[in-house]
Structures are given as structure tokens and as C-alpha cells.
Amino acid sequence: MVSADRPAHSVMPEARYEQLVQAVVDYAIYMLDPTGHVVSWNAGAQRIKGYHADEVIGRHFALFFTEQDCADGRPARLLRQALEQGVAQDEGWRVRKDGTQFWALAALDVIRDEHGQVIGLAKVTRDITDRRESALQLDAMRAQLFQAQKLEALGQLTGGLAHDFNNLLTIILSSARLAVTSQDPARTRRLLDHILDAGQRGTELTQQLLSFARHRQLTEARIAPAAVVESTRSLLEHALPRDIELLESVQPGLPMIEVDAGQLQMVLLNLMFNARDAIPEQGQIRLLVEQVQLGGEVEGLHGDFVRFAVHDNGQGIDPLVLPRIFEPFFTTKAFGKGTGLGLSQVYGFAKQSNGAICVSSQPGQGTCMSLYLPACLDANPTDG
Template sequence: MHAYRYEQLVQAVVDYAIYMLDPGGHVVSWNAGAQRIKGWTADEVIGKHFSQFFTEQDRAEGKPALLLERALRTGVAQDEGWRVRKDGTRFWALAALDVIRSADGEIIGLAKITRDITDRREAALQLDAMRAQLFQAQKLEALGQLTGGMAHDFNNLLTIIIGSARLALNSKDPQRSQRLLEHILDAGERGTQMTQQLLSFARHKALKQGRVQVVTLIESIRLLVAHALPKGVELQVQLQEGLQDIAVDGGQLQMVLLNLILNARDAVGNEGVIRLMGCNCQLDGGVEDLHGVFVRLDISDNGRGIDPSVLPRIFEPFFTTKAFGKGTGLGLSQVYGFIRQSNGAVSVASVPGEGTCMTLYLPVFAPVTTTSN
């Protein structure tokens, strides 16, 4: 009676394809969900090998056999990828393959559960595309602010170059001409360095998550942002010796830190101090229930601070306290989304009239270790 009710339950499920395989991978049962998702009736597939549900490329690469071998060896195998319906159309599947054993432990078959998650995958891809567009929009906004400061510096360099060149042309003293040429060369090299920094940032693609050297990345940001800070604003960088590498998207982290520093600049006005500090830390669940080794980055300023009534809303999309046309309200939302997507955490502490501190926790890079049987 219990077996009959269980069979009724399995047949009633239409959102999941639930079917059984023998140890060789041949279909021995087929529920209504499997027919709805894959298109074949039970009579058409029972006795056939489950590899017919895979794409030609997956079959050529031996993927069905690999999944079957893994399930028989470890007891379970999970997979996500394209599958093929009876009519030849494809869908993105989330599948699990579990071994079934008899009372004495002998493998008698496998249970296969497949779900069509095509809509979920497409939604995730659209979200990634929107994030990429936001990333580019924020980058363009930052470039506008950076180039404004760089234009002033370039003008100073050109003044040195043109003035020194004119003096050298009229000079009869070889030693003086030599010194003037050295000034021209030095100014030209500094201009080239500024250009390379700007082009490097402008061309920096949104990378996949990988290993990032925090010290190198922050030095790049320090050189970039120096041109966007008023003369009365000092950027102090203090990084713990032995700061570990982290596992993030380097391009997006660069954008996030630049965003936070420019926000701090706006908060302090024409005079103040911005500090960027980094250290290794061990978390034991006290911050967003995170555990393990993280790198902590603090971006603090001694500016006007944030009103307590506003503080809970600063990470909301489109929320901004800046005047109309001065900000999109997307910067801190992007910071929050990036940090959470990177399996880290972000927090803020602020006292009106004293300043603000943004704290980022980013996971330390852990090399993938391979084990041999």
C-alpha cells in the first residue's frame, strides 16, 4: 500500500522529472513531470539509455558516462547544463543522480531528478548584464571626475615643458640647456605615467573572480585618485605588512574603492583627511555570520558624517542625499551588491560632524587543492 501511494506521489509531480535508471544508465521508470519537461512518453524512453537527453557535444565528451560513474562511486552526482527535449529544443537543467541500494547494500539502480531552470538562468544572465551596465556607468562618472583633476596637472606639466624648451632654445650655456632638457624629460615621463594610469583604468574589464593582490591594486588607486583630490585633502594609506591576497573581481573592487574615496572627498570638502587602511582578520560569525580569514579594508574620513535617520537607507538603490544631477544614488548600492556577491560584508559607522568609516570584509584567496586517488 505504501509503495502504491509513493508511486502516486511521484506521478503527481509535474514540475520535476523523476525517473529511475538501472546501474547501466537505462531508464526503468518515468513520471508525468519527466514527460512534460522532456516530451517523451514512458513507452518511448523506458529501456533507452539516459544519454539521449544530453546534447551531442556532451555525449561526444562522455559527460553522461562521467556522471554515472561519479554517482556509482560516491553515491551522488549533481550537474547543471543543457538538455534536449524530444522535439530537439534545449532547456537548462538542474539535475541530481542518487544511488539506490537494496537492504543488504547492493546497488540496484539510481534515482534521477531533473528540473527545468531555463527561466532562472536567463534572469540571472539579465541581472549580470544590468550589473555590467551599472559598472560601466559608474566608471564613466569616475573618469569624468578623474580627468578634471588630471587636466589641471597636465596643464602644469605642459607649462614646464614649454617654458623649459623656450629657455633652452635661447640659452648659450650647455650646462643650463642640459638641466632644462632634464626638466622637459621629467615632465614628459610624469605625463606619460598619468596617461597610462588613466588608460589602464578606462580599459579595465570586469573580470571574473580571481586572485587579487590588495597592495598592488590599492597603489594603482592611490595614483589615480591623487589627481581628483583638492590640495587640502590628504589620502593616507596604511596597509598591514603581509596583507593576504583576496578572491574577488579585481576590476569591480577597484571601482568600489574609488567610489568610496570620492564619496569621502565630497564629505570633507576642500580640507580634510581620508584614510584607507587594510589588515588581515579572523571572523567567527560576528559579522554577517561569516567565518574564516578575511581582509578588512576601512575607508574613513573626518568629514560631515551621515545623519542617523539616513544611515539605514544608504545602500538602497537610487537613494542619494546629493543635489539633483550630482549623483545617481547607485554608487553605494553597487558597493553593497559587489561585496555580498563576493561572499563578504560591508558595514558603516558615522557620527555627524566627526566623519564616516566604511568597512569592507573580503574573503582571502584559497588555492584549489587537487587530491589523487
């Protein structure tokens, strides 16, 4: 609102305003009367919408909306909102003179005279089709990247899984063969129990693999850390060589965390794959999950967090390499063994979840990766 003690025209005469507005080509700037009819038109409006001034002046601004939006009463609603609240903003499809559409960001501001009377509305519209498309592309690329990384993780898992399935099938087949020829009902019963047991284990394994493979949506939800650790561990066990021992310690009664479970599972898998790759022959991977209170010592974070620490006693990380490990595509592994995307996904996930990822490493001794995720303390503690 223009107040009486602020002379609106003292800085720049009206003709200069007009010149300024006319010179703008990146924004459509035009005026509407209080009923929504066009009263002025600038060069940007002509460029963006395709109409000459003499084609649109006097026409209602609903002309620029899609048929559907007009049927839904969108132009009238925006006008009413601007008149009632002083301003209205909108984002959506608009139609050019030639019928093509663009994605517009528009603002409608009420203009009043020095007595507070509404004399019209200023409409500023920007064509942000490109921006919207790049945002959509970025989303699609993120989803694709997640999918690609998941396939890679699945590839790493299936080698070990195939081996385990083979073992289960061997148990099933040999027990079945023995049962067929067995004369002793008690023995037959025991053999059938073996078959059921092996079949059950195989089913659980496929279910976990499928639920990891199918998880598509990146949706945040409250989850119990112990449950994610449990399903990840049972997947991972099969991907570890026999000489690598997996130890796990999950503090009881951990608070809930609010993240996408599929992404967290992949982060944990990535950290453990790296730990596995760092162990030349024999070694140990320890997964520790605990609640911690931070007072700024980890990347300035404060408050209650759940810490997932993956320790390995492998080769460690060279101090020269250390600053680069979170970079996308940075890898010290042979072609075909590493993509260099694991830790960049871990880093992105930690940031996006308002947490952090920290590394400490001693060459020749081993590495510890700590992922911190904010705890939801208002929720009930979990029993895991």
C-alpha cells in the same frame, strides 16, 4: 540502501507511490534498468522532454543527451558513477524530442531490493534553464554596473586630469621654445630635463588611468594595501580642488589582503569623492590604513583586519539620513551630481569580502567611513 528491519512498503502501497510519481509534473521522474534503458516514465518527464511513455520505454537514456556529451561518454560515466557510489549528480544541456535543449539538473540514484541487489536506477531531472539564465543575467548585470560606476568615477577624475595635463603640456612647450633659441648648452640641458620630467609624469598619469579603466575581471588576488592606496591617491590628487588637503597615513608592514584590486580602488575613490563633496570650500580628507584586531565590536567580526578609514571635516550626515546612506540610489545630491550608487557598491564589496563598512558622523563636524577587510596573516607582511 534499504535495510531489512525497515519495511519499505508499510507506509504507502506501491500503487500509491506510482500515483504520486505520475502526478508530479515539475520533475521528470523515471526508472532505468541497470544498463541504462528506460523502464518507467512520469507526466513530468513527458512534459519536460516531450516524449510519450510508449516512445521511450526500452530505449537507452543516452537519447536525452547532446551529441557531444554522447561522444564524450557522459551517459555511461554517470551510470557507472551511480552504480559504484550509489548516486550521481549532473548539470548540463539535455535534448527534447523536438531537438530543442534545456539546462537540466539531474540526480541518478541506485535502487536495491531487500537483498541489496541492484534492480534499477531512479532518475530525477529538473529543467532549470530559467534559473541558469537569471544567474547569468545577474552576473552580466553586476559586471555592467561595475563598468558604469567605473565610467562615472573616470568622469569625475578626468576633469582634474585634463587640467594637470594642460599644465604639463605648458611646461613642455615653453621649455622647448626656450631651448630652441638658447645659446647656453648648460641651460638647454636644464630645459630638456624639464621636458623629460614633465613627459614622464604625464606618462605615469595616463598609465594609472588606463590600468584603472581597463581592469575588467573581478578576480580576487593577494595584494598589498599600500600599493592600492598609492595608485588610488595619485589618481585622486588630480580630482581634488586646491582647497582640499589630502593627508595619508599608512601603517608600515601591513598584512596582505585578498580582494579584487580594481574594486577596492573604486571603493576608495567612492569614499573619497563623498568626502570631497561633503566639504563646502576648505577642508581636509585623511586616509588612514592600519591593522586592527576585532573582537566582535564591528558587526560581530573577529580576528585580524586591515582598516581603511576616510575622515573628512565636511558637513557631516543628518541622523535622519544616516540609516539610508547605503541604500542603492539613495542620494542627497542634486540631479547629475550623485547617483546614490557609491555607498551601495562599497557595502556590497565589504560584505562579499567578509568585511564590513562602518560610519560615524557628527553634523557640522565631519564623517569617518571605516572599511574593514580580513588580513591574510599566513602570508609575509608587505614592506609598504
